[in-house]
Amino acid sequence: xxxxxxxxxxxxxxxxxxxxxxxxxxxxxxxxxxxxxxxxxxxxxxxxxxxxxxxxxxxxxxxxxxxxxxxxxxxxxxxxxxxxxxxxxxxxxxxxxxxxxxxxxxxxxxxxxxxxxxxxxxxxxxxxxxxxxxxxxxxxxxxxxxxxxxxxxxxxxxxxxxxxxxxxxxxxxxxxxxxxxxxxxxxxxxxxxxxxxxxxxxxxxxxxxxxxxxxxxxxxxxxxxxxxxxxxxxxxxxxxxxxxxxxxxxxxxxxxxxxxxxxxxxxxxxxxxxxxxxxxxxxxxxxxxxxxxxxxxxxxxxxxxxxxxxxxxxxxxxxxxxxxxxxxxxxxxxxx
Amino acid sequence: xxxxxxxxxxxxxxxxxxxxxxxxxxxxxxxxxxxxxxxxxxxxxxxxxxxxxxxxxxxxxxxxxxxxxxxxxxxxxxxxxxxxxxxxxxxxxx
Numbered sequence: 001x002x003x004x005x006x007x008x009x010x011x012x013x014x015x016x017x018x019x020x021x022x023x024x025x026x027x028x029x030x031x032x033x034x035x036x037x038x039x040x041x042x043x044x045x046x047x048x049x050x051x052x053x054x055x056x057x058x059x060x061x062x063x064x065x066x067x068x069x070x071x072x073x074x075x076x077x078x079x080x081x082x083x084x085x086x087x088x089x090x091x092x093x094x095x096x097x098x099x100x101x102x103x104x105x106x107x108x109x110x111x112x113x114x115x116x117x118x119x120x121x122x123x124x125x126x127x128x129x130x131x132x133x134x135x136x137x138x139x140x141x142x143x144x145x146x147x148x149x150x151x152x153x154x155x156x157x158x159x160x161x162x163x164x165x166x167x168x169x170x171x172x173x174x175x176x177x178x179x180x181x182x183x184x185x186x187x188x189x190x191x192x193x194x195x196x197x198x199x200x201x202x203x204x205x206x207x208x209x210x211x212x213x214x215x216x217x218x219x220x221x222x223x224x225x226x227x228x229x230x231x232x233x234x235x236x237x238x239x240x241x242x243x244x245x246x247x248x249x250x251x252x253x254x255x256x257x258x259x260x261x262x263x264x265x266x267x268x269x270x271x272x273x274x275x276x277x278x279x280x281x282x283x284x285x286x287x288x289x290x291x292x293x294x295x296x297x298x299x300x301x302x303x304x305x306x307x308x309x310x311x312x313x314x315x316x317x318x319x320x321x322x323x324x325x326x327x328x329x330x331x332x333x334x335x336x
Numbered sequence: 337x338x339x340x341x342x343x344x345x346x347x348x349x350x351x352x353x354x355x356x357x358x359x360x361x362x363x364x365x366x367x368x369x370x371x372x373x374x375x376x377x378x379x380x381x382x383x384x385x386x387x388x389x390x391x392x393x394x395x396x397x398x399x400x401x402x403x404x405x406x407x408x409x410x411x412x413x414x415x416x417x418x419x420x421x422x423x424x425x426x427x428x429x430x
Contacts, residue, residue: 034430124430147427152349154427170426171406174395180350181429220424222349225358232402
């Protein structure tokens with residue numbers, strides 16, 4: 001029996017389309033609510049190569065909407081990228097999966113997008129989306145924006161050189177905290193599934209070369225008020241990114257310590273290329289407090305906070321939203 | 337088209353939940369007048385959608401007949417019968 005029989009029967013895909021999907025390469029940035037639905041749709045549809053990027057690990061309050069994960073992943077303290085890859089490998093062994101447990105930012109984004117056909121946005125902040133937008137426009141890679149909060153969400157496909165980019169839509173990066181997030185306003189899991197499905201469908205159309213079938217603008221949906229809309233978004237003549245081709249978000253230095261909105265946690269990043277030996281860190285920290293480690297990360301409870309340390313010397317410090325305190329804990333236990 | 341017409345200004349669900357206002361039916365001659373009249377229908381609307389200096393917040397999108405008003409030089413655009421003015425909010429959650 002052909003795994004894709006029902007999909008191939010769908011005329012716009014057909015056998016030729018299925019071959020195109022099998023030859024396609026896609027990067028998914030962020031494997032939370034949107035990202036786990038996106039990766040699931042693409043893997044099940046037979047997209048040949050998926051690069052799965054995420055900086056975070058699975059927690060219990062993810063499970064109501066992040067459909068690739070389960071309680072075993074929470075107990076194991078797995079990074080989302082690794083847990084997603086494990087689940088997808090069991091779902092479709094024909095798909096090549098590349099796991100990237102990393103914070104996507106100016107230092108690594110170009111390497112993550114330049115060798116793929118399309119990039120899918122499963123991120124949870126505007127800053128990373130502007131970094132993605134710069135990298136994708138610079139390298140001519142299509143990407144599909146998606147965002148969701150409450151029962152409301154939106155999606156827009158960016159085709160560099162052909163249509164508007166994210167900078168045309170917004171003009172600039174909104175200030176942190178200026179718009180509601182899933183952590184402040186909650187989110188309906190069905191809305192997440194709808195928005196990610198809009199994004200994934202746009203992705204199929206791009207990968208199949210069916211630009212004529214794209215939504216052609218910003219799709220908005222509110223499942224609670226039953227409002228669906230597509231608004232045309234023209235290119236902005238003033239756009240720095242796709243107009244002037246100035247990629248200032250790629251030039252920005254990755255911030256050393258960033259508060260993770262609504263999570264009472266701060267991410268501390270190390271310089272590009274930094275690495276840390278987790279086994280050695282475990283030996284060093286074990287006398288100071290409870291420590292546990294898996295193949296991907298180490299968790300230690302120190303000074304009333306939980307420090308999660310990754311091999312790239314990045315850390316997420318839970319129990320504070322004060323970057324200065326997080327930096328202090330990092331310097332004390334990991335190194336300055 | 338000149339003269340005053342009645343138009344509907346629609347707000348996104350998140351703003352409607354916070355302010356109790358999902359839309360406003362207003363009479364106006366220009367886009368700016370319509371927006372000002374709509375925002376006056378509940379004081380909290382301006383807080384959610386505008387900065388202190390009156391400009392729309394960066395994540396706030398306002399579309400007039402499908403045109404992103406961010407790209408207009410000014411909001412003094414005459415309105416026509418049946419024009420659509422719709423606010424949206426760019427969403428960061430995911």
